[in-house]
Amino acid sequence: MNRLSALKISLIAASSWSACAMAQEAPQEPQADEGAAIIVTGTRATGMQAAESAAPVQVFGEEALSHVGQPNLNQALTQMVPSFTAQTQGTDMSNFSLSARLRGLSPNHTLVMVNGKRRHGSAILQVIAGPFQGSAAPSIDLIPPDAVSRIEVLQDGAAAVYGTDAIAGAINMILKDDSEGGSFKVTGGQYYNSEGELFSASGNVGFKLGEDGFFNLTGFHRRQNYTSTGTGQVTMSDIDGNPYVPTAGTYPGSFGSTNNYYDPAWAGLDLNGINGGQAKSQLNLLFYNMGYDFGGVELYSFGDVSRRVGYAKQGYRPPNRICASTTDTSTCFGDTGTFGMVPQQKVEQKEYSFTVGAKGEFGGGWNYDVSTTYGYDQNKIWTIESAHRAMWIESYTAAQNDSSITPYTPTDAYDGGFKLSQLTNTLDIRKEFDVGMAEPLTLAFGGEYRRDTYEIVAGDFASTYKEGVQSFPGYKDVDAGKHSRSSKAGYINLIASPVEGWTIDLAGRYEDYSDFGDTTIGKITTRYDFSDAFAIRGTASTGFRAPTLAESFYSTVNVGPTSAVLQLPAGSPAAMLLGFNALRPEKSTNFSAGIVLRPAPKLAITIDGYYIKIKDRISATASLPAIQGGLPVAGAEDILAAIASTGLVLDTGLQTLGVASFTNLIDTETYGVDFSANYVVPLDFGKLNLSLNANYNKTKITDNKNTSLFSAQSESYIEDASPDYKIVAGINFASGPFSANLRQTFYGKTSILVRSALSAAAMNGQPLERDGVVKATGITDLELGYDFTDYVKFSIGANNLFDKRPEKPKLLSGVTVLPGQSPYENGATTWNSYYGHGAYGSAGGYYYARVDFKF
Numbered sequence: 001m002n003r004l005s006a007l008k009i010s011l012i013a014a015s016s017w018s019a020c021a022m023a024q025e026a027p028q029e030p031q032a033d034e035g036a037a038i039i040v041t042g043t044r045a046t047g048m049q050a051a052e053s054a055a056p057v058q059v060f061g062e063e064a065l066s067h068v069g070q071p072n073l074n075q076a077l078t079q080m081v082p083s084f085t086a087q088t089q090g091t092d093m094s095n096f097s098l099s100a101r102l103r104g105l106s107p108n109h110t111l112v113m114v115n116g117k118r119r120h121g122s123a124i125l126q127v128i129a130g131p132f133q134g135s136a137a138p139s140i141d142l143i144p145p146d147a148v149s150r151i152e153v154l155q156d157g158a159a160a161v162y163g164t165d166a167i168a169g170a171i172n173m174i175l176k177d178d179s180e181g182g183s184f185k186v187t188g189g190q191y192y193n194s195e196g197e198l199f200s201a202s203g204n205v206g207f208k209l210g211e212d213g214f215f216n217l218t219g220f221h222r223r224q225n226y227t228s229t230g231t232g233q234v235t236m237s238d239i240d241g242n243p244y245v246p247t248a249g250t251y252p253g254s255f256g257s258t259n260n261y262y263d264p265a266w267a268g269l270d271l272n273g274i275n276g277g278q279a280k281s282q283l284n285l286l287f288y289n290m291g292y293d294f295g296g297v298e299l300y301s302f303g304d305v306s307r308r309v310g311y312a313k314q315g316y317r318p319p320n321r322i323c324a325s326t327t328d329t330s331t332c333f334g335d336t337g338t339f340g341m342v343p344q345q346k347v348e349q350k351e352y353s354f355t356v357g358a359k360g361e362f363g364g365g366w367n368y369d370v371s372t373t374y375g376y377d378q379n380k381i382w383t384i385e386s387a388h389r390a391m392w393i394e395s396y397t398a399a400q401n402d403s404s405i406t407p408y409t410p411t412d413a414y415d416g417g418f419k420l421s422q423l424t425n426t427l428d429i430r431k432e433f434d435v436g437m438a439e440p441l442t443l444a445f446g447g448e449y450r451r452d453t454y455e456i457v458a459g460d461f462a463s464t465y466k467e468g469v470q471s472f473p474g475y476k477d478v479d480a481g482k483h484s485r486s487s488k489a490g491y492i493n494l495i496a497s498p499v500e501g502w503t504i505d506l507a508g509r510y511e512d513y514s515d516f517g518d519t520t521i522g523k524i525t526t527r528y529d530f531s532d533a534f535a536i537r538g539t540a541s542t543g544f545r546a547p548t549l550a551e552s553f554y555s556t557v558n559v560g561p562t563s564a565v566l567q568l569p570a571g572s573p574a575a576m577l578l579g580f581n582a583l584r585p586e587k588s589t590n591f592s593a594g595i596v597l598r599p600a601p602k603l604a605i606t607i608d609g610y611y612i613k614i615k616d617r618i619s620a621t622a623s624l625p626a627i628q629g630g631l632p633v634a635g636a637e638d639i640l641a642a643i644a645s646t647g648l649v650l651d652t653g654l655q656t657l658g659v660a661s662f663t664n665l666i667d668t669e670t671y672g673v674d675f676s677a678n679y680v681v682p683l684d685f686g687k688l689n690l691s692l693n694a695n696y697n698k699t700k701i702t703d704n705k706n707t708s709l710f711s712a713q714s715e716s717y718i719e720d721a722s723p724d725y726k727i728v729a730g731i732n733f734a735s736g737p738f739s740a741n742l743r744q745t746f747y748g749k750t751s752i753l754v755r756s757a758l759s760a761a762a763m764n765g766q767p768l769e770r771d772g773v774v775k776a777t778g779i780t781d782l783e784l785g786y787d788f789t790d791y792v793k794f795s796i797g798a799n800n801l802f803d804k805r806p807e808k809p810k811l812l813s814g815v816t817v818l819p820g821q822s823p824y825e826n827g828a829t830t831w832n833s834y835y836g837h838g839a840y841g842s843a844g845g846y847y848y849a850r851v852d853f854k855f
Helices: 005-019 073-080 092-096 264-268 389-401 549-553 573-578 636-645 712-719
Strands: 057-061 084-086 100-102 110-114 148-154 169-175 182-191 198-209 213-224 280-293 297-313 344-362 366-384 413-433 439-457 481-497 502-513 517-531 534-545 556-560 563-567 586-600 603-620 624-628 656-660 662-683 686-704 725-735 738-747 750-755 769-774 777-787 792-799 846-854
Touching: 057 073, 073 084, 073 100, 073 148, 092 297, 092 344, 092 366, 100 110, 413 549, 439 549, 481 549, 517 586, 573 636, 586 662, 603 712, 624 636, 636 656, 662 712, 686 712, 712 750, 712 769
Parallel strands: 110 169, 563 656
Antiparallel strands: 057 148, 084 100, 148 169, 182 198, 182 846, 198 213, 213 280, 280 297, 297 344, 344 366, 366 413, 413 439, 439 481, 481 502, 502 517, 517 534, 534 586, 556 563, 586 603, 603 662, 624 656, 662 686, 686 725, 725 738, 738 777, 750 769, 777 792, 792 846
């Protein structure tokens, strides 16, 4: 498919339908009042509207979800929920499991549910240093937007209600349950620079099962092409693309990445587009939701099966990398001596989940819901289009003495993989009692049993022999293993309205983990309505989160062309040498208070402040360097000893070498304010829906128990990597068949400490670490739609309409940067690449076309 074909499909489909469309106005669908939606998240009371909730719950229906250019719920939520921050791009495997977080906390602090049932996590652990490091949260990307009827976002601590990992809040995807009709849509898009071409097709259809049942099915297909970053390689040319030297030869101290050799034949290399950004991927999904009411007992089931295959470009290897002699390109493997090499990481993901349950009533008003949910995620990883340097050199050397031997290196290797499973059994009992209060007293209680498993699968011989193939060494036997835990929980919940307008919600929960012992946590929520126009509400709660199995046991080596960082499992012998003890659970305290205003018809305003304190927070460290700029750093002896104790063989010629792990070394406090205002303006010629949502959020480290292990760079990922504020202003206008949706998002600045790749001596007394800042900016999204008939709608739009990009790292000044070394403050080896830690993506503007069919 060429670069414009996805857009062409949408445009051709639209024109063919519009040609036969009747010249009449399509009737307008009623604009839903999301505040009037009946919610099931954050309360166990029945019939509760979002606007009446004692906890802050935002509801987003199909209409709101339909105006997002990229068919991805991560993107939809980040454009609508100010406290929600989605990961815009990943590195290596994180490309295939982009995470998101609420209120600046870890993705692991947000519970994701489908139809009120816990969703299994991702087998891929985010280990690349940054604000999303450590995430093993569920992949929201594996829930197709067309399967969702509405999304309920609880922005309040709810661990006492739902269990571990609901410290920041909960996101509940309510699936469609239509028993007739359906929809089909085709979307095509790409970035302004013609990269990242996307094509998706999605369909939803409902069927009636007998007289009292339904079966709703959604199919989803999406494929997306690569994006690139930067304009070339620091190792091969200067910032303008000019060769470093005119003649071949060795240049001591100048080209660490090419072993101090430069060949003028390399000067003509066209390296544009070789630096990988977004991965290439193809995703196929099937989601179902079904139920049947037998009269007093309803049986239900829902689930999905998905498969994703992706390819991520890895770091460029210079032309003399896979050579027996670095100064003789005739000894190199294949044509790598002329062109170099860009290995790729291939990931094949297979995921499925299913829930079966029954709910009904017994014994005069007692309601029950019993269910079993099983989820499974498997990821197999290969390195392709690569080479094994050690095997090539060894076989080439042997061939010089034995003509029967042919120099050899594998080009592909199976690196191993991950498997994750989660089995959850739940029982919920609820009854209402008339005890003479303003509303019946709700009593709810129940239990949960959960079993989690996590497995690292070892790679093949080629991936694990010595340093492995270039770009991604396989998981060795010392990394591999299967781990499991079980937990049991029981809860009780009382909801009372002592007088008219006053609600009190009390919840307590007991949890017992097979590996971390037991705990008891609680929550009190209250709301008082002074009138229909004014209410106050507040919550106080405690929480508990055990480390994920991946956080506890993940082990590997993350490598670049000239760098390696060992991820040491906390509590392992090597980690213990440096002081990384086994992980402990974290505990939290959450307070919130807010007001609800309805000063005029159709105008709803909510303001909620919050404070979250986490003790022994589980966080990943930045890399602790042992070698920087090719030279040992102060304190390198201990780190090198820990590395040596693992027995791992590393690539030669590394310019940067370090270790990282997970710790409980910090306590944090997070405070902020959520603001939401919505106003529907009735017009004689249509409707105008105005919205303004904002979040101010700040996280501070109140105690760092070891600043050597949890460095200032690690602290910056916690305190400064999320914007202090995010404001989303929306205008949704509809008149006859025409609709327009304009959204303006303002992001505050983000900043992390970045480290130069030069040695301390080369910096001439200047700091190695500096603030890498992405400035505050505004991002504009626009979508225009036209209903050709009651059943066909065509839309065009743009995300990031004005093509905003994050800042580029600054060039160092006042220091001597030799050819082949990075002149950037963050050590980047790519010329003119953008910072990747901003709250918005670095690929720039994205435009799209979409055709919606209803039947």
